[in-house]
Amino acid sequence: MALLDVENLDVSLSTAMGPARAVRGLNISLEKGETLGIVGESGCGKSMTALALMGLLPDNGTTEGTISLQGEDLLLKSEKEMCKIRGNRMAMIFQEPMTSLNPVHTVGRQIMEPLRLHRGLSKSEAFKETIGLMERVGIPNPSERVHNYPHQLSGGQRQRVMIALALSCSPDILIADEPTTALDVTIQDQILELIQNLVDEEGMALILISHDLGVIAENTEKVAVMYGGAVVESGPTDQIFGNLAHPYTQGLFAAMPKLGMGRNGRLTTIPGTVPDLINLPAGCTFTDRCPLATDECGTTAPSISTVEAGHKVTCHHIDQAINGRGEGLYK
Amino acid sequence: MSVFFAKRFMTLLATLLGASIVIFIVMEILPGDPALVILGVEATDEAIALLTTELGLDRPALERYFDWIFGILQGDLGNSYAYKVPVWELVEGALKITVPLAILSMILSVALALVVGLYAAANHNKASDISLMGISQLGISIPNFWLAVLLILYFAVNLRWFPAGGFPGWDEGFWVCIKALILPAVALATVQGAILARITRSSVLEVFREDFVRTARAKGLSQRSTLWLHVLRNSMIPVITVMGLQFANLLAGTVIVENVFHMPGLGSTVLKAINNRDTIVVENVVLMLAAMVVVTNFIVDILYAVIDPRLKAHDI
Numbered sequence: 257m258a259l260l261d262v263e264n265l266d267v268s269l270s271t272a273m274g275p276a277r278a279v280r281g282l283n284i285s286l287e288k289g290e291t292l293g294i295v296g297e298s299g300c301g302k303s304m305t306a307l308a309l310m311g312l313l314p315d316n317g318t319t320e321g322t323i324s325l326q327g328e329d330l331l332l333k334s335e336k337e338m339c340k341i342r343g344n345r346m347a348m349i350f351q352e353p354m355t356s357l358n359p360v361h362t363v364g365r366q367i368m369e370p371l372r373l374h375r376g377l378s379k380s381e382a383f384k385e386t387i388g389l390m391e392r393v394g395i396p397n398p399s400e401r402v403h404n405y406p407h408q409l410s411g412g413q414r415q416r417v418m419i420a421l422a423l424s425c426s427p428d429i430l431i432a433d434e435p436t437t438a439l440d441v442t443i444q445d446q447i448l449e450l451i452q453n454l455v456d457e458e459g460m461a462l463i464l465i466s467h468d469l470g471v472i473a474e475n476t477e478k479v480a481v482m483y484g485g486a487v488v489e490s491g492p493t494d495q496i497f498g499n500l501a502h503p504y505t506q507g508l509f510a511a512m513p514k515l516g517m518g519r520n521g522r523l524t525t526i527p528g529t530v531p532d533l534i535n536l537p538a539g540c541t542f543t544d545r546c547p548l549a550t551d552e553c554g555t556t557a558p559s560i561s562t563v564e565a566g567h568k569v570t571c572h573h574i575d576q577a578i579n580g581r582g583e584g585l586y587k
Numbered sequence: 588m589s590v591f592f593a594k595r596f597m598t599l600l601a602t603l604l605g606a607s608i609v610i611f612i613v614m615e616i617l618p619g620d621p622a623l624v625i626l627g628v629e630a631t632d633e634a635i636a637l638l639t640t641e642l643g644l645d646r647p648a649l650e651r652y653f654d655w656i657f658g659i660l661q662g663d664l665g666n667s668y669a670y671k672v673p674v675w676e677l678v679e680g681a682l683k684i685t686v687p688l689a690i691l692s693m694i695l696s697v698a699l700a701l702v703v704g705l706y707a708a709a710n711h712n713k714a715s716d717i718s719l720m721g722i723s724q725l726g727i728s729i730p731n732f733w734l735a736v737l738l739i740l741y742f743a744v745n746l747r748w749f750p751a752g753g754f755p756g757w758d759e760g761f762w763v764c765i766k767a768l769i770l771p772a773v774a775l776a777t778v779q780g781a782i783l784a785r786i787t788r789s790s791v792l793e794v795f796r797e798d799f800v801r802t803a804r805a806k807g808l809s810q811r812s813t814l815w816l817h818v819l820r821n822s823m824i825p826v827i828t829v830m831g832l833q834f835a836n837l838l839a840g841t842v843i844v845e846n847v848f849h850m851p852g853l854g855s856t857v858l859k860a861i862n863n864r865d866t867i868v869v870e871n872v873v874l875m876l877a878a879m880v881v882v883t884n885f886i887v888d889i890l891y892a893v894i895d896p897r898l899k900a901h902d903i
Contacts, residue, residue, distance in 0.1 A: 312804050335809070343807035350805075355798035360820050360895055369816075370806045405896045421806065 257327050259461055260286040260309075260429055265321040267301070267308045267485075276533040278304040280486045282321070286429065286478075291455065291462040293476035293493065295469060295508070299530045301485040302465045303351075306433045309463070310348055311338040325428070344374040347422035349451075351434040353414035357406040363390075363417045364402030367424060374425045389420040394450060412443035416450070423454055430455060431463045436471065448475055469508055473497050481505045484531045484541030491567030501569045503546045503577050503585055510586045524586050540572065547585045548573045591892055599885045606877040611652050614866045621668045624864040642668050655870065664871045669863040674871050678856060682875075684754050684845070685852035688768050689837035692775040697830060699780035704787025704826075709814055711792060720788070726781030735774035735847040742770060752849040771848045775841060779833045786829050790822040797821070823894055831887035835880040 267279035279301040286292055294302050307313050309323055311330060323330040325345065330338065342348075350356040357366060364386050371382040383402070390398035393416040406414055415435060422430055432451060436444035452475055455462045466472050472479055473493060480490040481502065489502040500506045507526035528545035537543055543553040550572070558572045571577060577585065622638040623630070639645050643654075658665055664674035703723060707716040743751035749770050755763050794800065795818055803817045804810070842854030853872060860868035892898050 310805055312801060339807045339809050341807070342805055348805045350798060350802060352798055356802045358799040358803070358817050358821070359897055361817075366802075369803075369808070373807055407897045418802070421802070 258285040259288045259290075259326060260284070261322070261324045262309070263322045263324075265305070265308060265319065265323060267304050267313065267317060267319050269304075269314065270316045270318070271534065273534050277536060278317075278485055278533055279308065280484075280536075282487060284480060284487075284490075286461045286463065288428070289455075289459045289461060290478065291464065291476040293472035293479045294463065294465045294482060295467065295472045295479060296482035297467060297508075297530055299533070300482040301533075302467075302482055303433055304485075305482075306348065306431045306463065306465055309429075309431060310342055310346060311335075312342070340374070343370040343422075343427070344425045345427055346429045346431065347425070347427040348431040348433065349415070349418050349422050349435045352438050353411055353418055354406075354438065356418055357414055359406055362403050362405055363409065363414075364404075367402075367417065367421050370421065370424045385424070386420075389424055390417070393417075393420045393423070393454075394446075395420070411439050412447065415439060415443075415447050419447075419450060419454070423458070426458055427460060429461045429463065431465070433465045434467070435464075437466070437468075444471075451475075469497075469512055481508070484536065485533060486541065486570070488542065488571070489567075489569045491564070495564055495567045499563060499567065499578070500581060501563050501567070501574060501578055502571050503548055503573075504542050506577065506581060506585050507545075510584060524584075526586065540570070548576055548580070592889070595885055595888050599881050602881050603874075603878055606881070607656060607874055608652075610870050610873050610877070611648075611655070614870055615648055617866070619864045621864040621866060625669060655867070659871075659874075665867045667860075667865050667868050669860075669865040669868075674868050677860075677868060678853070678872060678875070680756075681851055681853045681856040681872075683757060684768075684850050685838060685841065685854070686879075687764070688771055688775070688841060688845075688850070688852065689834060691765070691768050691772040692779065692837050693830070693834050695772055695776035696780035696783055696833065699776065700783030700787050700826070703780075703784040705791060705814070705819070707784070707788045708791035708795070709811070711795075716788075720785065723781040723784050726777050727785075729777065731774045731778050732843045732847050734777055735771065735844050738770045738774055739847070752847070754848075754850045767848075767850075771841075771844050771850065774844050774847075775837060779837070783826065783829055783833065787822070787826050790825045791818055794818045794822040820894055824891060827887055827890050827894070831883050834883050838879050839876045 262282055262284045265279055265282040266277070268275045268277050270276075282301075282305060284292060294305060296302050304313070304317070308317070308319050309330075311333070313319065319331055321331070325341070330341065333341070357363065364383065367386045367389060368379070368382040371377045371385050372379070375382075377385060387398045387402055390401060395401050395413055395416050401409070401413075406417070409417065415438075419435075430451070435451065436447050439447060448471060451462070451464075454460070462476070464472065464476055476493050478491065479493050479496050480487045481496075481504065482488070483504050489496065489505045496505070500509055504526070507524075510524040511526060513523055526545055531537060531541045531544070537554060538557070539555045540546070540549075540553045540558050543549045546553065553572050556572070558570045560568050560570050561574050562568055563574070563578070620635070620639070621644065622635045622642065626634055626638060636645075643651065655665065664678070666672065667674055667677055670677065703719050707719045710716045739751050742748050750767050754767050757764055791814070795814075800813055800817060803813045808816065839854065841852060842858060845852040845854055853876070857869055857872045859865075860872065
């Protein structure tokens with residue numbers, strides 16, 4: 257039995273304009289200690305997936321499908337049962353360390369909270385454990401820092417506090433939603449390395465959400481590329497990066513700035529914008545922006561085809577996409 | 588921390604000094620000669636001149652200002668022109684009604700506001716929230732003097748639970764006095780509490796949308812624990828700001844309700860003094876009100892810093 261098995265997950269958000277289908281037919285599975293990257297543009301459903309896994313969707317969100325954690329379907333759990341799972345068996349790190357910590361409580365108090373809640377530690381035990389955790393995530397001088405408020409720490413240190421917080425109850429799964437996006441480039445690597453080391457040490461499974469292909473390539477074993485609320489390409493990380501198949505994945509890759517392209521070199525872009533989740537097109541959601549799109553793409557949703565073992569792509573023109581890769585689909 | 592307090596305290600003193608100057612100048616400019624008002628329109632010029640000298644009003648303004656200020660510093664507020672008794676004697680009784688009334692109204696208002704505001708926010712958009720906010724809208728719209736009359740009719744005349752008006756004085760016992768203050772306090776607190784409840788609700792709802800609330804939920808805290816442990820304190824800044832303003836308003840703006848209940852509070856005292864051109868009483872009472880408002884703001888500032896450590900940091 258997989259640690260986490262998500263089948264046919266649908267997330268929709270009711271809005272004044274009608275339901276927005278933020279996530280459609282998502283299937284992911286994660287073994288103990290495995291790392292999965294979810295990559296895609298803003299608004300592709302990455303964060304909604306993470307929130308749905310945690311059971312923390314906004315009030316207007318509804319879910320369908322199954323999310324089973326060690327065989328227990330989380331979508332059938334009561335709110336009370338979910339409270340025992342959140343922060344304990346599943347923990348999450350958020351994008352904005354600046355706003356994700358409570359400004360009026362010391363960081364120590366905030367790390368102590370899950371320790372006391374889930375592990376039933378006394379105040380003094382939790383305090384000791386907190387200092388240990390802060391040391392582990394690389395916060396210098398933890399016995400003093402523990403009394404600091406978030407505004408007294410740098411962005412990188414705050415994210416370390418968030419990591420200590422998420423780590424506190426040794427969860428089975430750690431979900432990191434763009435954990436480095438808000439940080440300086442120099443700090444980003446340190447934080448990713450820290451997460452990677454802790455995941456290895458603890459044997460946690462990691463779901464790393466990012467829009468940055470480089471981050472995903474370096475830190476995960478499996479990848480799911482999301483577009484318009486659905487996974488368009490998934491598989492083992494090296495296979496995907498060695499054999500980019502879906503036109504969207506190729507576009508994302510081409511859009512990454514590369515060293516040595518010269519100051520006058522133009523960045524490649526994918527034309528157009530992400531689809532409106534309220535009025536999704538009937539066929540492939542990428543049709544409007546795809547260089548290979550045909551009439552068929554606009555009307556029929558593509559089925560899943562397997563490129564190699566485990567490497568799955570949803571595209572009508574998969575062969576053409578792979579063949580065209582050499583010259584580049586995007587000019 | 589001490590720098591923060593020291594700064595705030597200096598501001599407090601400067602504000603009071605400024606207020607005393609403004610009050611004095613306004614009373615100087617105000618038409619109406621105290622001696623003329625006391626003696627009446629048929630008094631002879633000599634009599635008026637004599638009384639003016641006797642009251643010390645012929646001295647230069649600057650001299651009278653400093654006399655007043657140094658008097659206050661030594662605990663002497665001067666003598667009333669109209670009644671020839673020390674100002675403190677006139678004001679003392681009024682203070683003993685107005686201040687407890689303001690405090691009692693504030694307690695009722697805050698209790699009402701927190702209970703209603705938090706309950707409504709916790710049940711956002713549910714029937715209980717919508718009906719509570721509807722009722723609070725009604726509470727805001729009711730004029731307090733009219734509510735005061737209704738309260739008298741029902742609780743004092745029909746049920747006879749409370750006196751219909753008047754104030755026995757604190758010598759008659761604590762509970763008797765509190766009983767006399769309840770109805771006016773309810774009349775005043777209803778409007779203030781309704782406003783404060785709406786502010787509490789919207790502030791709590793706003794904080795609920797913050798990222799750190801999501802973090803708290805991701806830790807495994809229930810919605811309710813999140814409200815108490817993380818949201819409440821963060822949402823109190825606007826609530827306390829309005830509380831401060833309301834308290835100031837209660838000290839000076841209760842004349843109408845005091846009149847309905849026949850209570851000679853500070854408002855009625857100052858109104859009478861203005862009619863008598865008893866400028867020294869007016870000056871002292873207005874300065875006293877200013878002092879209470881400034882002190883309230885000082886306390887609000889300190890509460891800000893207690894609630895949000897960031898504010899302290901910015902100030903130092």
